[in-house]
Each structure stands twice: as C-alpha cells, then as structure tokens.
Amino acid sequence: MKHVRKDAWQKHYDAGRGFRPLGDAERALLAEHVPAPEGGRALDVGSGTGELAVELAGMGYRVDAIDFTRGALVRARAEHPETRGVRWLCLDIEQDPLPSPLAGEEGGYDLVTLRLSAAFIQARSRVLRALGAQLREGGAVVVITPVVEHTPQERRYIALDEDELSQITDGFEEAARFDAQGLAVLVLRGAGGSFTAVEKGRPAPQAVMGAAAVVTNASGDVLLGRSIRGMWELPGGRVEAGESAQAAVVRELAEETGLIASEEDAHVITILHDDRLDMRRVSPVIRVTGWEGEPVLREPEKFSRWEWHPLNALATLGRIFMPSAQALNAVWPGTLPGLPPVHSYPCATAVPPVPGEPAEATRLRGRMADAVVAKGRAPSLRVQSALREVPRHRFVPEAPLETAYDDDLAVVTVRGPSGTALSSVSAAWLQADIIEGLRLEPGAVVYEAGSGGYNAELLAHVTGPTGRVVTGDIDPYVVHRTRRLTGEAGSGRVTAFQGDAALGAPAGLVPRGGFDGSVVTYGVWDIAPAWRGQLAEGGRLVLPLEIGGYTRAITFRRAGDVLHAERFTHCGFIRAQGGHARTVPVVGLLGGELQLRFEDGDPAPTQGLEEALRGPRHEVATGVKMGSGFYFGSLQLYMATTLPGFCRLSAHREAGTGVTLIAKDGDAPAILGNASLAYLVHVRTRHGGSPAAKEWEWVVHAFGEQGPQLAERLAATVRAWDRDVRDGGDPALSVYPAGTPDRLLSVGEVVDRPLSRMVFQWPGRDVVLPSPVDPVERGGTLTAAVEGM
Secondary structure (H helix, E strand, C coil), rough: CCCCCCHHHHHHHHCCCCCCCHHHHHHHHHHHHHEEEEEEEEEEEECCCCHHHHHHHHHHEEEEEECCCHHHHEEEEHHHCCCCEEEEECCCCCCCCCCCCHCCCCCCCCECCCCCCCHHHCCCHHHHHHHHHEEEEEEEEEEEEEHHHHCCHHHHHCCHHCCCCHHHHHHCCCCEEEEEEEEEEEEEECCCEEEEEECCCCCCEEEEEEEEEEECCCCCCEEEEEEECCCCEEEECCCCCCCCCHHHHHHHHHHHHHHHHHHEEEEEEEEEEEEEEEEEEEEEEEEECCCCCCCCCCCEEEECEEEEHHHHHHHHEEEEEEEHHHHHHHHHCCCCCCCCCEEEEEECCCCCCCCCCCCHHHHHHHHHHHHHHHHHCCCCCHHHHHHHHCCCHHHHHCCCCHHHHCCCCCCCEEECHHHHHCEEEECCCHHHHHHHHHHHCCCCEEEEEECCCCCHHHHHHHHHCCEEEEEECHHHHHHHHHHHHHHHHHCCCCCEEECCCCCCCHHHHCCCCCCCCCCCECCCCCCCCHHHEEEEEEEEEEEEECCCEEEEEEEEEEEEEEEEEEEEECCCCCCCCCCHCCCCCEEEEEHCCCCEEECCCCCCCCCCHHHHHHHCCEEEEEEEECCCCCHHHHHHHHHHHHHEEEEEEECCCCCCCCCCCCCCCCCCEEEEEECCEEEEEEHHHHHHHHHHCCCEEEEEEEEECCCHHHHHHHHHHHHHHHHHCCCCCCCCEEECCCCCCHHHHHCEEECCCCCCEEEECCCCCCCCCCCCCCCCEEECCCCCCCCCC
C-alpha cells in the first residue's frame, strides 16, 4: 500500500513540481469512449494542477475538480484563470463525505476520472464504489495509472500491479482496458457490483482447522485483506498444534495486520464445518471486540493490502474466499445471501455488544427520528429517545444507510423461494406508533410475536434498564439472526426463542401475572388465546388485524376475558405463518381479466356472473365526495363489517380495456347477488392545478339482473357512512373468546372467527336501510375488500 502524507504533497506543489502531462493518446481515448453528453457533468478526483479538468471542460463537461492539497488548487486557479465550467474544491475523498453541492441539482455525474491518483488512495475499493454510486445511468469511471511492469523500481510507488488493476475492476459490470503510451486506461461502467465466493486449491488431507478473525473499526466496518490469489479474506489462519482458536486468531492478526488483541477480547461465535474435496474443513469464527494499532502489510507474500469495508457493501466486493464469506454471514446473517449450506455449531460463549458506527448513521438516525416525530407518531420522550439511540442500521446490515434510516420504508430481510417477503423490519413511523400504543412503563416485561431484532431493542430501550423483552419466531433463521444482531448491537435485555409465536411464550419466560404489553409484528386474521391469556390484566396488545382483507394495527386493552380496542392505525404487514397462516380463496372471471377474493369463508357461487359481466353496466352516483388526501379507511371497515355478500374485485387488464374499467392491478370492494355484482369506485369530478382543487365522488357500478338493487344497497351504505361515521373515525370494537354466548356479547355487528368473536359498534346502525335484494349466502363470516379501492 502506498501512502504519502498531505504535508508532503503541499511541499510537492509549493516547489513547483507537477506530474506527467496529459498525452495525445489519453485525449483520444477520452474523446472516443466518454464524449460529453448534453449537460454532462464530470468529477475529477485528485485533480492536481488541473490539466485534466480543463481538458474535460473543453470536451463540453461541467467539471468538479477536487484535490485534498490546497497548494494544488492554488496553482490550478493561477495556471488556468480563464477556464470556465470548472469548480475547484478542496476535499479528501477518503475522509470527507461528498457534500450536496458536488451531487448537483440534477444528481450525479456522467464521468468520474482518477488520473495518476489511484495508487495513493488507501481505501481504494470503498472509494471506487462510492464514486461509482455517484454515476448517472450510462456513466463511467475512468482510471488512468502507471503500471508496475512499465515503471522503474524506484518509482513503483506511483504505479499499480496487475492484481491491483483487477481489484479496481471488481464490482463493475463492464471494464475495458486500453494503453496510452505506457499508462493503463480503465473505462468502468455499471457500478451495481456483485460478489462471487470462490475456493482455493485442494487443501492438504485429511482435515484442517483454520480460525477466522472478524474485526470492526470505530465506524463498524470489517477488515478484509486482498490476497495474492485475487480475492478478499478475513485475517486468520491455521490453528497450530496445542493452540486454541482464540490464541491462533490473536497470533495471526498480529502477524498479518499488525493489530494487537488479547485472548480475552476474542470470542468464539460459531464453528463452521464443510467438506472441501476429500478434506474436512473446520473454521472457528472469532469475534474480536478489542484491539490496538492500525493495519499494516506484514506479509506481502500473502496479501497486497488491507481495507475496512462497510457491511452493506460486502455483497459488491467481487471474489471472497469461501470460508471468509461463510464467517461473515455467520456474524451478520443476510449480508452475503445465496451461499451454499454449511454446518454451523453456535457457541454459548457470551459476547459483549460491539460498538462502532459511521458518523453518517448518527445524522441519518436523527433525521429519521425528526421525521417520525413530525408525523405525530412518537409523542413520548422515551420513544423519541429510542429512535435516536438504537442503531437501526445494525439490524439491517445488508442495507445502505439511507435505506435503513428511511422513516417510511420497511426493509425486507428474508424472502421465500418465489421472492415473497417472509420477514422484514417495519417502517420506523409504524414501529413508533405501535410502541406508543402499548403505553409501557419503565421496568415493563414485553412479549413480541415475530422477531427481527430492531423492534425488540426499541421496546427494551423504552422499558429501560430493568425492563425485558421476550421475542419469538417460527423461522429458525430469523431467530438466529435476531440473536446475532441483538448480541452485536443490543442491550442484553432481549430473549429470543424459536416456536410458533401464536402459541405464546414458553412458560418459563412468562412473568408472574402476565406480560405488561404484547405486540404482534405480522398480519393476523384471528386473535390467538395465548396472546390474551399471557397478558396482564389491564395490559395492552397491539396487532395488525385483517378485517375482510383490510389491515389495521389495533391497540387492545385487556379487561378479564375481553379485549377492548383503543386505537386503529392504517398499515400493511407480512402475513402470518404457522398455525395462523391461511390461504384466501380466489375465483377467476373472464379468462383472468377479473378476480374475486373471498377474504373470509368459502367462495360464493358465481354461476352466470360472467354472462352478466358481458351485459350492460348500471351506474349509481352516491353523492358522497372527497378531496385529495382524504382518509377513507373507516369506510372500508364499515362496508366490510356491515354488508353480507362482501368480497374484493380485482382487475388484471389495462385501464379502459376491461368490462369494469378498473385500473390494472387495482381493486374495488364488491357485493354479490345471484348472477349479479355491484362494486364501488371513485371518479374525479373536479380537476385543478393543486391537490386542494381536486375532488372525487364515490360511484357504484353493477352488472346482472339484480345489479340495480345491489347498487342501491351499496350506495345507501356509503351514504350512511357519510352521514354517521365519516367524521367520527373508527368503530368501537370488543373481542370475546370463541364460544362466548350471544347474550354476553355487546350490541353490534358480530364477526366470528375460529378463535374469537368480534363485535363492531358503528354509530347510526339503527337507521333502516332500503330493503335489499338477498345477497349470496355462504358459510363463515362477513367478507371485505382490501386496500386500494
């Protein structure tokens, strides 16, 4: 690794020295391969006295020329006083974040150049990936550098060898190399990045034990070495006879990198075992929680450099030694997906939480918390404090910081074979809203059904040093991930178990008198008895309840065997697995153009419905209007719980081409009769240049002989909602155990589920509606349409 101090560069420029002039071959290659597009922007890294920046400006680019030495910029301005289209900026590309002025109003660059500077960048991989991320679509990074084989021995510190050139191209989809009078010119495009886990040659039989050291710095980045085999590896190596894995790691760390650690700070996370050809390979994964020094190249015959890498960039590094890849994924599950299976034997050794995060994470976490507070989702100081202090990015290590701290974004952490989301970290505003609903006091013990780690740590922070959180999940991988990530960055007050969370927590983890609060983090259609039974009297349960396909996070308070709803939050969640999983019956119509979804119970008869859909359409205007941004969630629940024969109608044809005129992939709440159908849509009645000037009206469309009657019934329901409910919000809701006699239920609309009886109370339900046509009856309970009508 080459390193020249900043003061040495200052002396270099103060002495009037420069660099090799820009050659005609370089100019020709730039003109041919990266001509300036209209309005093109370029970033020249290590611009020195500005010769290349001026050349790019002449090609038609607007140029940001950066150098970390003020002397270089002073000379650049003096030597090119009349140049237009160039901004000279003093910035250390390795230490300073790219400020917003560099990104420009239009965002990003069409060209990034590094001429005669790549050899002097220490964190070369990280810098190149960060620069690649600044490119616009179709943009390129151009690296111009001397090559070792064409450079005299005494000046090879300014050049790159073939392995270093190969490292530069890692992570780019396209890499072209050209020669310019002895200089290598690399034109790199497609900075998305990828990685490939690769094997070495056949190890010596019959077994080998090699320990891997996992070390992170103050920013939370992990140390990897670029080996002479052209791949990235963790520090570590063979465990010698009579030596412990911890001792081996401490020794190898010092021999390879110069970092000094003690065995007390070396913790065995797991033992990995796989077969390589006919040899058994055993790899203790050692988490090093304390060390001193700076990485240096101690064994150049094995490694060419050491670099710190952000966890979310591991999957873009190119070639990674297989045991190192498996070890990284053992410490941070999910950072390197798709690896072949390996036997893992987790160790019970306690590992203290490991600190470390970039300064940018602190800023983004504060921004996220401010956004959640501004939305009114975190009014209490303890929830605000949790948002500001619990490091969310460390519970989604595979995600970029901007993604991890997007307050409105759920981060999927586990997907099924078809790509379906199976586990995620919910949007921060929703997590804060749910925790606020629990009204937890310091010292509370909380149950969480459905794990992930971050939400549990928010709860642990809110309940304080004397509080405790018990979290369970049916997926062993999710539990493993939760344990690892809470161990890395948690409070030590979260206990994770594997099991069907709908059955509640294991008896030994339930506090005397029950949990002070419970939260379910996946969408459920019914309420498990264990959630009520393990909840303390007066305690609160928050869960995302599906009501006819609509999902609301509802806060319940326990009063004996009854749960009374206190608040509703519109939301969406991953659906339940295990005993609470269910398949929604779907009936296709018109060759797949339409679908009817029966969210509750069995499908209703649809004989003759397709013929009706090919007939005339009847329309009824409700007279009920709404403006832009109006929340009509209570209308969804009102229809779902008061209208028999209710279902969801979805369309799969482009808007304006199907019989219903519903937009493709849109849906509408519907009611069925005998060979007849009515459904609700909204149509724009007033256009305008601003959202406040726009208006929509609810309109009912209907088909079939009973269509006009069904349409009138549906329209009357909308009008009743407008009259009695629209300004009142959500219903009163009480949930009773299954089997509760009718005489013990409160008055209201009863929705029966296998495990519970739900009673919804809406204002004005004593109003007599127009005499309806008999809807199609079917077993089960009322059905409803989903979001999106």
